[in-house]
Amino acid sequence: MESFIHIIILSMLVTTAAAIVRVKDLFAVTMLAGIYGLLSASFFVLMDAHDVAFTEAAVGAGISTLLILTTLSMTGRFEKAAENPKSNYKPALALTLVTVTGALLIYGTQDMPAFGAADAPVQTHVVPRYLNDSATEIDIPNVVASVLASYRGYDTFGEVVVIFTAGIGVLALIMSTVSTAPVALRASMEEHVILRIVSKMLIPLILIFGLYVQFHGEYGPGGGFQAGVIFASAFFLYAMLFGLTAARKVVNSNWVQALAALGVLLYGSVGVLAMINGGNFLDYNFLAQDDVHGQHMGILFVELGVGITVASVMIIIFFTFSTHQQRDGEPD
Amino acid sequence: MSMVTTYLSWALLVLGGFLCVSGSVGLLRFPDFFTRMHAASVTDTLATGMILVGLMLQAPTWIVFGKLVMILVFVLLTSPTAGHALAKAALHSGLKPLLPGKGGKIDADPRPSAGGV
Amino acid sequence: MFTAAAIAVLVAMALALVRAYAGPTLYDRILAVNVFGTKTVLLIAIVGFLTGRPEFLDIVMVYALMNFITVIGILRFFEYSVSHASANSETIKEQ
Amino acid sequence: MKIQTLSLTLLLIIFWLLNSGLFKPLIFILGAFSVVLVLFISSRMKVIDEESQPLHLTKNIPAYYAWLLKELVMSNIKVVSTIWQGHLQLQPALTTIKMDHLSDMGKVIYANSISLTPGTVTTDVTENSITVHALDKSSITDIQSGAMEARVRKLDN
16 A cells, blocks of 8 residues: 555656656746655655655755745746757757666666665665664664764764855855845835734744754754754744844844854864764764763764754855845845 | 544544545636635645544544644644735736626636536 | 545645646646645655654644745745846736 | 743743653753743744734633634535536635724734635735635625624634
């Protein structure tokens, strides 16, 4: 029965992807991409990958739609390449490339072990160690969190640095084209009485939910990445309703930029602290008297660092994009 | 759990599922954006409510029950608000609703049974 | 019974997908995405019970919140683009 | 401390406990920290007031919801039967209905109740009128009869 549901969802995914290719209106593409995100999250849930599904729920279906839309408002809504004869629009080339790559990938799957096969490398390499020993070595219910934050602490550190770099990249690229003169923003939605009141009720709940996800990553799906996004989305909602000027009063841009760096610093410091105590970088066993306690503390602070950086970078990106968009959108 | 709650839960789930499908069929069949919106709100309100209450009746722990209640409250708070914002935006951007003349009716579906029963 | 409800929701999702593709106005598409989001909330909740692991409800909660923020964000986007010459071609602009 | 801050604090604590369901000292400390942080941000955002914490409604709201549920079921049956009609014949209508002054909160409850019942959607709310799009003209007459407005008014005072 379950595989029947899998097939339905997968075929809807393919249909959506085909629709995305066909549609020329970039706004419709964004909407379909949002649906694609929703579908993949459902599929991840069915495949029992609930941490991935959680991330997809927060990032793929929610925030990325918003960010793509703000980008669209800077670039325009329709694909122009096809109409312009002078452009380098060569669909045949891209199509050939994609077809060849796809064919190679399908050919490659011939050598892959069957899904869920017991002798597949993924079941015999490091995973048994994670699954069997996580309970005694780290002692938290969610193995995904222990893999992410402890066994693979290096990788996650890299990811946080990537996110931090992305934030800096956006600032460097867009800030340079925007003058720092204050922009008068019409908070057009503020007089929208229903939206105003309902959002006022929701914002504190979104914030506390974000923090709940942050601190319960060890017990269920969630953790710093998802929590950061959820927490930041409350600020997005606030900025969209009450205007950027008001939002900037609530969160000082300089603080947010400092916090983005602080998150990475916190993560790194945990690693360095382990070194000072005589262990390897990010070896949490050296953080406390006994190993399990050290692991708990290490994971808690590392996840906090991730959450702070992700939330700050998201806020930086959204605010910078919106400032830019506002100046462009200002009637001449 | 008693048999009564189990049966009640099943009934709610099936009825909710039927309402879901109805809402989407309306979303396809109705002639313009504003009428489609009414079809969508069928699924947003009663169908969601029925399915979530149906699940609540089978909740294994009080935490699951509590979370389902919170989800229901969120949906009931946000879906009419989002719907209203959408309708307002559509109307203000100049999208004209399809309206019949005096006393007339819109014959929206000239081909009987198209997409219907 | 969970399976029956899950399949009903899937059928509803497929129909909403058709509406998202067909449009014709952009508001139809937003509506379709909104409906699709609500359906995903239901599907994940049901599937959680189907597989006997209802702790997935956190994911459902995120959707219930994110769906709202996304719709508001989309509408906000159009407030900007109306003044931005690229007003949409499918709806008549306000006179 | 304002009464609204108190009620929000209570709400946040309940929300945290309902979600968490873990009774460990560390989680309690983190929860207390989270509640304080959210209260701080919320007060900076100025979202703690009688609009976001409508305490004056709590007494009468259950009765209102029970009545709304009945309305919801009735209008659902109507819309669903329209959807499955073999031959679609619709009489949609867009009407502005006058109403007397309501508080902002009252307007929200009124407008959202109208949107929540299938077949009617509020498209605009102003100081003394409400614009409604209805799937069928008869729903407009129902709203004009003022039964819902009277109930909201009772709730609002």
